[in-house]
Amino acid sequence: RICVITLAEAHPLLQSGKTITSVNYQISANCSRLQNKVSGKSKRGAQFLTELAPLCRISSSDGEEYTIYSCIRGRLIEVNENILSNPAILQEKPSTEGYIAVVLPKFEESKHITEGLLTQKEYEEVLLRRLNSSSGS
C-alpha cells in the first residue's frame, strides 16, 4: 500500500501567519533525501525509513525550524521536489500538490501500519481534546 506523507491539518506551519523560507532535504552530513534512487518494481536502492526518520526540515520566517518525520516504516519512494522550488504549495495545497514524500511499507507490515493510524474522525477528536485541555488549564 502506497503512503503519501503530508503535513497534518493542525501543523503549526499551516496556521496563519507563517511564511516558509526554505525546505531542506539534507537531513545529515551523509544523507540527503534528494539522492534517493529507486529502481525496478521492488524499489531497490530506496532509503529505508523508520517512524522517527526525518524527511526534511522546514524553516519559517520567524526563525522556527520544523523537522518532518516519516511516522511510517518503509521504503522512501520519492520526495516532493516541487516544494523546493515553490514552498507556497505546502501551505496552499498541503494534502495534494504540497505533499512531502511517498513511502512504500513492506507488504506484510501494511495492515499493521494502517491499524496504527487515525481516521479523520479520530484525528478531529484528538484535536478537540487538545483544545479543551489547553483551554481548561
Next chain:
Amino acid sequence: MSSLTEKDRPIVQLLLNAGTCPRCILRFCCVGSQALYRRPYKDLVKDLKEFLKNNQEKEDTACFDVVDLPCKRLRLEHTEKGPDDMNHNGALQQIPSVSDGITAMGNSAVEVCNVCLGILQEFCEADFVKKVCQKVNSADYQFTSFVLSVSLPPQLSVREHAVWLLAKQELRKLGLSLAKDDLVQLKEAYKWIIHPQLSEELGVPADGKSLFEVSVVFAHPETEEECHFLATACPDCFKPAKNKQSVFTRMAVIKALEKIKEEDFLKHFPCPPSLPKNLCVAPEIQCSNGAVFVAGRYNKYSRNLPQTPWIIDGERKLESSVEELISEHLMAGFKADSFNFSSSGREDVDVRTLGNGRPFAIELVNPRRIHFTAEEMKGLQQTINNSSDKIRVRDLQLVTRSAIGRMKEGEEEKTKTYSALIWTDKAIQREDIAFLDDIKELKLDQKTPLRVLHRRPLAVRCRIIHTMKSEYIDEHHFRLHLKTQAGTYIKEFVHGDFGRTKPNIGSLLNRTADILELDVESVDVDWPPALDN
C-alpha cells in the same frame, strides 16, 4: 535378404544368438530400406536364417526346423542360455559354435528382444495399432493429420550402446568401422513400420508438422535400474532436478554414454545385454492438439467489470470479468483445456469501452474441435453477445499465432480516444474551457501514478495529447474528448495525481479538477480485420 552382405554375417549370427530381434539386427547392419522393416515378423526371421544358412551349408551342419515357429514364447530352454549371456568379465562374447547357435536360435526368435524390449516386435503388430487408434478415437479430437511422438525408456540407450560395441568389434576384425550415427535409429525404424498402419486406421496422413500429436510413452520397469551404474561412472551428468521423479532422464543417460569409456562400460554392463523376461509396456497413450487462436474486438458497457478476474487472497472481489465472459463460450465451443487471454491494452474496472471496441486474442489450449466455418464463428459470437449485456464482441475470427504480435503492436504505438466527465471546484464558464480545443500535441510528463506505484517501477513518461474537444455542461462540469498517445494515463491528466502529472487539467484551468467518468471511445488499431457483422 539382398541388403545384407558378407560382412554382416558375423553380426547377424552373434545377435540372433544373443536374443536380438530381426528388425534390430537389420538396424545394426545399417539396412536403410523401409520396406524391409515392414515385412511381417515371421518372414524376417525366416529371411535371416536363410541368409545364415547360405554360409553354413558349406559347413554341412544339420538344418534347423524353421518351418513353423511357435507364436507363443517358449521359456523351457531359456535357462540353458543363461551362462552364455551373462558375461560380466568385460570381454565381448565370442561367436558361439554352430551347434549352440541352433538351439539358441530356435528359442530366441520369439523371446523379447534384448535391445528394443519388444518395441520393434509386439508394438508393431495390428493389435497395438488398434489399441492406439481406439484411444485416439475415444478422445474425440478433430484432426486432418497426425504426428506420432514416441518416448523410449532410458535403459534402451544403454542396451543399444552395448550391442553397438559388439557390432563395432566384429567389423573391426574385418577392417571396417561402425559409427553410432551409421546405425538406423530405433525410433525411426519404429515410425517406418507403424506410420502406414496408423495412417490407414485413422484415415489421415502422418505429418511431422501436424498440430495433432499422439504420444506414446514406453516403459520397462524390469530394467529400470540398468542405467544406474552410469551415475557412478559419470556423476556430473546426473544432477538431481527438483521436479523430475528420476535423475536418469533420457538426455542425461545419452550424455553419459557419450562420455563413458568403452572399458568402463563393459565392466558394468553385460555385452550382449541380457534377455528381458517381459515386454515393454505402453501405459500412456495421449492425444493433444496444438492451440488455436481466436481474435476479435470487445466492448465493455459496465463500470463494475474487471478485465481479468479480481481475486485477492483467494477471495473474488468483483463478480466475473471480460476475459471470463468471452472465453467461457469459446472454451465450450472448441472444447479446450484452458485459455490465455491477451488484449491490446486494457481499461480500469470503472471505465467503459465504446466504439469499435478493443482488440483481443484468446489462445485455446488443446482444443478438441478446430474447424469452424465463418457461419459457426458468427454463431459463437452471437452466443457470447446474448449471454451478457455487460460486454459485446465483434469481428470474432480464427487467426494465427503470429497475429498476436500485430495486436501487441497496437498497445504501444497506436492512439486512443477518450471521453471524460470532469468536475471543477471553482466555477467555470464556457469561455474558460474553450481554449482547450485549440491545444494540439500537448506534451505531458507523467510520473508513475500513485495508484499503480506499488506494482510498477518509478519512472517519468512523456506522453502526448494530440487533440481535445470540450463540451460545457454547467459551472462545475464539462465533458472532454481527447485523442492521446498509447500509454497515457487519462485520470491522472485530469486530477494531476498530487502534481506528479504535469501539465494537467487542474493546472491548465487553474482550478482543482477531478474525473467522474471515463469512457474509451476508440482504440485506433485496424486489427483484427473487420468482418461485416
